[in-house]
Amino acid sequence: MDVTVPARVEKVPTYCYQCVAGPDLLKVIVRDGIAVGVEPNADVAAEHPACGKVCVRAYGLVQKLYNPARIRTPLRRTNPRKGRREDPGWEPISWNEALDLLAGKLRALRSTGLVDAAGYPRLAATFGSGGIAPAYLGTFAAFLAAWGPVDQGIGSGQGVKCYHSEHLYGEFWHRAFTVAADVPRCDFVLSFGYNGDASGGVTGVWRHAEARVRGLRWVQLEPHLSVTGAGATEWVPIRPKTDPAVLFALLHAVLLEHDWRAVCDVVFLERMTSSPYLVGPAGWYLRDPGSGKPLVWDRDRDRAVPFDDPACVRPALDGEYIAAGVEVGADGVRRSLSERVRPAFQLLLEHVRPYTPEWAAEIADVPAATIRSLAAEYLASATVGATIEIDGVTYPHRPVAVLLGKSVCNGWGGYEACWARTTLAALVGALEVPGGILGTAVRLNRPAQNRLDSVRPGPDGFMDQPLNATTREHWQAAPHIRNAYRTLVPLAGNSAWSAALGPAHLPWLFLEDPPEHWPAPTLPDVWLIYRTNPAISNWETGRIERDLERFPFVAAFAYTQDETNWYADLLLPEATDLESVQLYRVGGTKYIEQYWHHAGWALRQPVAASACDTRDLTDVATELAARVGILDGYLEAVNRGAGSTVPLRGEGWDFALAPGSRPAAAEIWDRVCRAATASLSGGRDVRDLEWFRRNGAYFVPFETRNYFLHGTMVAKGLRYELPYQERIKRMGEELAARLHERGITWWDVQLDEYQPLPGWRDFPGIWRGTAAAHGRSAAEFPFWLLTSRSMQYSWGSNVSLPILADVARNVKGHFGLMLNRGAAERLGIAEGDLVEIESPTGRTRGRAILREGVRPDVAVALQQFGHWATPFARELQMPSLNEVASMDLALTDATGSGADLVPVAIRRLDR
Ligand code: SF4
Known part of the structure; x- marks a missing residue:
């Protein structure tokens, strides 16, 4: 008699972070040890902003796991020649041989010196996928931290393919590495190519759909009708790269075709922006000679006073005044003066005067009447003066947002578009308040977990920003990595993300076209790559391939053969999303439109036995550290939180790894699980790996007030440096001086961008x-x-x-x-x-x-x-x-x- 044994079905919780719109939480259905499907994680429906649902890509994870075309075992190249038509001659080898080969290369490199004669790191590592690789890297970041100098700035498309101006200027202005509309409280969106129904992930699509039902008006300006445009109220087919012209014309219409005193949020402009700051004839703020503070014109006392004088309740926004003070220019050059000065807002009024709707219509192929009507609708929807109560706190309510998409907010014109967009928000007080535009994550500032905590007082009443120095004493004259972000891009700062936010295509460009008065372009002795394919994802792929032929040793963590790892010397089979373990932060606020009411941690875990000879990247990192001779440094980096973002020691708990140990991935992540929950709960809750394997995620509440910078800015008495930006002017002039002192003129065109009020x-x-x-x-x-x-x-x-x-x-x-x-x-x-x-x-x-x-x-x-x-x-x-x-x-x-x-x-x- 046949006995049918019922299938053993499990539903394993894990996360998907295949795109920056995540992480999202899901369950994998496993039948008799085989993953057979994916379903939403209903257990977290109350915590997850899209009720535990995932997008179409997550449904591909099972196919990804069992893809017959995967790299199944480590492979060593046997053909020394590299080229598209050169078969690499892959030879299967064991993991032991593969790690010996890679560790041998790395040890040789350590004995030669960590940097080469040009001053560049001999080891380089490139992780692609737009910043999601850390959710899959395990503790590999700790290996790199223990290693020493690593060039992480050889690009695979990052920088040229992202929201780059928004990243750099957005974080500078309002801690907005990416910018989102406060969609649930917004009534009118002007979207210049923002394609959130394709790029915003399951949460973005969910939020937009809910808002459409509620009656949100969404006007999409873009040269073709994207998925997002197809769901919009109206499509305006604008000419490519002319978005700043329409944005400037919107500023013109708001400021000069309406009575700005009646339609703008004058109180916001006076108290929260640089609008009242007096600007001298050379373009620098007029400052009090003693304190150095920027001056404003007090209309009641009819004289200039420091911007933070509490007795000044009515600073002038327009007009012209005779005032005495000092201008402090680039490199601290001071000039005393007593002459005509104007508030920054007055300069804005003059600046936008030529940008009429008719002028923009010629350039952008958008009718002047359309621009005027959009400006009028924007103003009518802004509800200046209205308030809203959230969690017992009263905020301004400004339900209007201007959004920018890729190719609008990067490349030439990106700064101008971002500036005009953010200035439009400031004019009606729709910056960082309910209904308006909000930042999501911070990447250049710290701490990263809550961007409100990253708001630190800086110079002149503005937020501090970790700019790369441009002064003669502190400028980093010699590039420390090949994309030279600390040398060329002050706004990129120097956080763990900065290498990827510099000019990451320059290393490729300079290999064939070395610039003058610059260190000779060199290749890294060893290049590690993971989840990246620059031979497809960068510009001029033919050039990339020519360059790749010359890389001396490339080790690739590989899922399948691809166009970049074709040129590798060693392929290490990747333990994919459903085959490896990692605890990762979820919740809070995060790009693209993730605004949660909870924050916490989620586990990614193996759901089934792998069909391939893979190794968890954490195990690879530990083994490599041991073989290279940096094990204790690596363990200490893990203890500090490198790779996990949570230190293993805290007040009242110590889960740190002992020196000399070789812990398995499960042991490391068990300690991270316990440290993460202890840290989040103030030591009250300690959950181990087994708990996470069963439950998937751990949360604590995250208050809605954390979405809006406004309360923190007011509490700290800070302003946004808009519309006029002396800091931008200063860094540009100083950078120009530094480069010219070295005879470098090939970056001159780029230096033109540093305008305090950008123009067309x-x-x-x-x-x-x-x-x-x-x-x-x-x-x-x-x-x-x-x-x-x-x-x-x-x-x-x-x-x-x-x-x-x-x-x-x-x-x-x-x-x-x-x-x-x-x-x-x-x-x-x-x-x-x-x-x-x-x-x-x-x-x-x-x-x-x-x-x-x-x-x-x-x-x-x-x-x-x-x-x-x-x-x-x-x-x-x-x-x-x-x-x-x-x-x-x-x-x-x-x-x-x-x-x-x-x-x-x-x-x-x-x-
Ligand atoms: S939107 Fe969420 S579910 Fe979809 S790929 Fe991105 S992270 Fe995964």
């Missing part, structure tokens, strides 16, 4: 100029090639999963090049035709997808493709912007960023 430049013309730079005519390239996000494929690591292709086939725009139907017909291109896309520096091809929702001068290729080595992805035949974008200093802004925007020609290849 012909931003699209900067990209059109690439044609002439390569001996071609701009007229040959009449289309703009753009990218756009796909929820299925953003962050790229899912390109080898058929399940996501199946979903993507149901979303318009995948697997081809989107073109305007009328424009295509004029070129004789029909739906499905193979077309060639040519730029001044390259060619790519794809099948035409014809739509009405694309401007006639625009073509759109989703995401980043062009794979030729990655299994399954290489069959998708998606066109790739990166194959035709050129890597060029002229396309690099002062923050070291660029934008996905290429002038191209398009022609039919066959039918």
Whole structure:
């Protein structure tokens, strides 16, 4: 008699952090030891802002686990020649051999010296995926911390592909590494290309849907109709890279076509911004000669007084006054004066005067009447004077937000767009208050867990910011890593994130085009890579491959073969999302739109036996540390919290690892679990790894008031440095002086960005100029090639999963090049035709997808493709912007960023 044994089914809690819109919490269904599915984690529905749900990518995790194309065992390259047509000749080896090989290289490097003759670290490490790698790195960060100098600034697209100006300026202005609308309390959103329904993750999509039901008006200005645009109230098809022009015209309309005293939040401008600060003729704040404090004009006493004089209740915002004081310029040069000065706000009024809606209409192809009507609606929706009570605290309620998308807030024009957006918020007091625009995370400032705690008083009544020094005494003249962020980008600061936020494409660019008066470009002796594929995700992929051929030793933690690890010397099979253990912070506020009412920790854990010979990255880090001879330093780094962000010793608890031990990953994470819960509960609760394995996550409440900087700013008496920015002017002039003292002039164009009040430049013309730079005519390239996000494929690591292709086939725009139907017909291109896309520096091809929702001068290729080595992805035949974008200093802004925007020609290849 057959006996049917019932299947043993478990539901294992874990987290997904495949994109920056997470982490999100889920359960993996495991039947008889085999992972068979994914479902929402209903246990955390009360804590998670999207009720424990996950997006489509998380449903691919099971396929990712059992993908037959995975790297299954360590592989050593046997072909010393590197090239796209050179088979690496992979030879399977044991983990012991692989770690011996890598540790031997690293030991040799330590004995030679940690930095090379040019001053650059001999060891480099690149982790991609837009900042999510730390959720998968285990304790590898502790290994790097124990190692010493490591170049973590060789880019894989970060910097040129992110919200770069928003990251740097946003955090400078209002602790906003990324900016989100307070969607649940917002009534009107002006979105310049913000594609949150593709990039905002399950929480973003959830919030937007709820708000649409409530009646939120969302106006989407972008050159093609994205997924987010398709759900908007209105689409305005703006010309690419002209967003600052429309934003400047909105400022003009608000300030000069309305009575600003009646429509703006004057009290906010007076007390919370630099608007009343008097500015001298040389552009520096007029300061009190004794205290050095910036002066404002007291309208009641008719004289200049320090900005923080409590008796001054009515500082002037406009007008012109004769006042005495000092201007303190770059490098501390002082000049006493007694002459005409104006409040910063008056300078703003004059600055935006030329930017009429008619002027912007010419540039941006957006009717002047539309701009005026958007300005009027913005003002009408701002409800200046209204308040709202949250958790017993009364706040201003300003339910309006301007959002910026990728390619708007990075590259040339990014600073101007971010400044105009944030100034528009400040004008109606919609900055960091309910309903308005809010920061999400901090990355350059610390502490990272609650951005309110990162608000520290700085100079002149503004927040402090850890800028890289530009003074003669303290400027870092010699780049300490190859992207030179401390030397070239004051705003990048020097946090653990700064290396990735510098000009991360410069190391690639300089290898072929070394700049003058600069250390010779060198390659790292050993390059470690994980979850990154710069041969696909960076610009000018052909250049990247040429450079990759020269790297002496590359060790890649590899999921499948891909276009970058094709050039590696050693492949180490990755223990994927469902195969390794790590405790990670969740909750609080975090990009993209994660605003929780709880904060805590979640566990990622192995759900089933691996089909591959993988090792947990924590075990790899421990073993490498031992073999390299830095074990005790590594253990101490783990004890300090490197890799986990929680120290293992605290007040009343000590879970620290003993020197000389070789703890397994489970032991390390058990200690982290206990330290994390003890730390969060003030020592009351201590949960171990077993508890997390069963329960998945541990939370404490996180108050809504933590979303808004406003209360902290008021309590600390601080202002936002807007609209006028003396600090930006100062760092620009000092940086120019430092570079010129060394004969460096190749960064001069970038230095122009440091304007206290930024103005319009012909931003699209900067990209059109690439044609002439390569001996071609701009007229040959009449289309703009753009990218756009796909929820299925953003962050790229899912390109080898058929399940996501199946979903993507149901979303318009995948697997081809989107073109305007009328424009295509004029070129004789029909739906499905193979077309060639040519730029001044390259060619790519794809099948035409014809739509009405694309401007006639625009073509759109989703995401980043062009794979030729990655299994399954290489069959998708998606066109790739990166194959035709050129890597060029002229396309690099002062923050070291660029934008996905290429002038191209398009022609039919066959039918
Ligand atoms: S939104 Fe991102 S983190 Fe959340 S489930 Fe999807 S891929 Fe994972």
